[in-house]
Amino acid sequence: xxxxxxxxxxxxxxxxxxxVEVHQKLGSFREEAQISTWVYxxxxxxxxxxxxxxxxxxxxxxxxxxxxxxxxELQYDQSDFIHPGIQLERKEQAKYLFKALNELxxxxxxxxxxxxxxxxxxxxxxxxxEVSVKALESLVQRAKKTLREKLKNNRNS
Amino acid sequence: MSEYRQIxxxxxxxKEIWVEEVLNSIDGITRAxxxxxxxxxxxxxxxxxxxxxxxxxxxxxxxxAASIVLLIGLNMVLLSQKHKNQSNxxxxxxxxxxxxxxxxxxxx
Numbered sequence: 001x002x003x004x005x006x007x008x009x010x011x012x013x014x015x016x017x018x019x020v021e022v023h024q025k026l027g028s029f030r031e032e033a034q035i036s037t038w039v040y041x042x043x044x045x046x047x048x049x050x051x052x053x054x055x056x057x058x059x060x061x062x063x064x065x066x067x068x069x070x071x072x073e074l075q076y077d078q079s080d081f082i083h084p085g086i087q088l089e090r091k092e093q094a095k096y097l098f099k100a101l102n103e104l105x106x107x108x109x110x111x112x113x114x115x116x117x118x119x120x121x122x123x124x125x126x127x128x129x130e131v132s133v134k135a136l137e138s139l140v141q142r143a144k145k146t147l148r149e150k151l152k153n154n155r156n157s
Numbered sequence: 158m159s160e161y162r163q164i165x166x167x168x169x170x171x172k173e174i175w176v177e178e179v180l181n182s183i184d185g186i187t188r189a190x191x192x193x194x195x196x197x198x199x200x201x202x203x204x205x206x207x208x209x210x211x212x213x214x215x216x217x218x219x220x221x222a223a224s225i226v227l228l229i230g231l232n233m234v235l236l237s238q239k240h241k242n243q244s245n246x247x248x249x250x251x252x253x254x255x256x257x258x259x260x261x262x263x264x265x
Binding site: 002011012015016017019020023083084085086087090091093094096097100116117119144147148151152155 | 172175176178179180181182183184185186187188189191192195198199202203
């Protein structure tokens, strides 16, 4: 979720919501899927909803202040996010990767995070995303291709 | 020209290497751990009294929809009547303005 939201504060908020929903809907959980798959699905949906909400807010940001009234920091800037699990010597490069990751379409972003950041097997990730393994492989390839292009463009600019 | 191409090629290669390095920067990534306090926060949220969701029966829903329609209808009628009265009032005033009596003509 942290890779998705790229903000520790937001990730904490959404984590709480995820567990509250898990608690509320545990009774309706069908044991066709693994519980981890189900929780992942809830987490992804909650993260996507949160990001959509945040993007909507961002679009109307010109009406309000772009800066936080107390801290004076940019409220919507995520460009400098560094995942705490990244090895120290790679942190600088990872910053560019997470920035480019934010520009991917939702399905490609999810596929990339599940496979390369969460290190899940393709079968499990496909179940979480409710797609076939083949479709997931294609999504991951497309995500890598798009990331390459975006990184090259960012390097040029 | 060939020197320019060589420089360009070297730059492209450098860029390719950089892109690969960036893509590989997540190798060996470890999971981020949630702070300890989050457990307490989750339990607080779970135990907090939830807002009650009132489920309406279909008949109740129909009554509710009918009252809303009635309310809107009455408001529309009232507004149109108010508008009608206002325009009548304006017409009366206008008529009064141009209604010169015989005395008025004498005065002029």
